Amino acid sequence: MTAAPPVLVAAPNLAAAKARWLAYLAVERRMSPKTVEAYDRDVTAFLRFLTSHFGEPPDLDDIASLAPRDVRAFLAARRSDGLKPRSLMRALAAARAFARFLEREGHGASAALSAVRGPKLPQSLPKPLSPEAARKVADADTRSGEAREPWILARDAAVLALCYGAGLRISEALGLLRKDAPLAGCDSLTVIGKGQKMRSVPVIAPVARAVEDYLKLVPYKMGPDEPLFVGARGGPLSPRIIQLAMQHLRGALGLPDSATPHALRHSFATHLLGRGGDLRSIQELLGHASLSTTQIYTKVDASELMRVYQAAHPRAR
Known part of the structure; x- marks a missing residue:
């Protein structure tokens, strides 16, 4: 037929x-x-x-x-x-x-x-993690009690460290090659983002250490042009694996469902802004084409300030 x-x-x-x-x-x-x-x-x-x-x-x-x-x-x-x-x-x-x-x-x-005007979209602010929670998520020791091979725990932590410490998307972190590995002494990393646009992001010491710890433990030899992060059988690592790792971390740390790998990128931007980071510089670090996309983090910062005020100020209740 x-x-x-x-x-x-x-x-x-x-x-x-x-x-x-x-x-x-x-x-x-x-x-x-x-x-x-x-x-x-x-x-x-x-x-x-x-x-x-x-x-x-x-x-x-x-x-x-x-x-x-x-x-x-x-x-x-x-x-x-x-x-x-x-x-x-x-x-x-x-x-x-x-x-x-x-x-x-x-x-x-x-x-x-x-x-014709499109439908009005409800405004949804990014939901960053607290600095303490973000650091725990990117620390391999947080999952030390799991029955997983140490190199896999180190791998997941390194990917999440890149999302929080460098503001990378999962796809950008998993798109890195072995020759791109940000190690000690490397102060910046070239990333290929959306639309194949290249940008340079700084590499802080905790991120470099997380990647080094992973490379010391990974059991597979990787050529310079092969993926930096590999799966359990040595093939390219699926984003779903990192999402599942984050799911386990949410349970272990009591985090909400909004705590996803991409929320670490939001946390990167929000925490930088809260420490006095320049909005234009944050735009470049995130690879946003428009400054208006980055400006949403100013609203997140303001809402967090109000939350702290409401919780702590004796006259707020």
């Missing part, structure tokens, strides 16, 4: 333009495969809606001639599918990005996509 052919969601000229756009995102914008896949998924859903909305697969002219009511109908349909506001905003952003690409190619501007 042969499989049914895939449902056409765009006319050939629009489908070809979409393929060019995805190639542009991957090659010229150097977006990660997962990001390109997410854009593809969101725009495909948009075109699938338009096929149903118009009664036939849309073409290039249909995108240029969209009316605000068409865009609102799309958002309403996706909302009825169960999408939350953040996912709806992402879907709208993907459609807008595709429309801008079509405009640059000379296929006309779609004013409707820009005219």
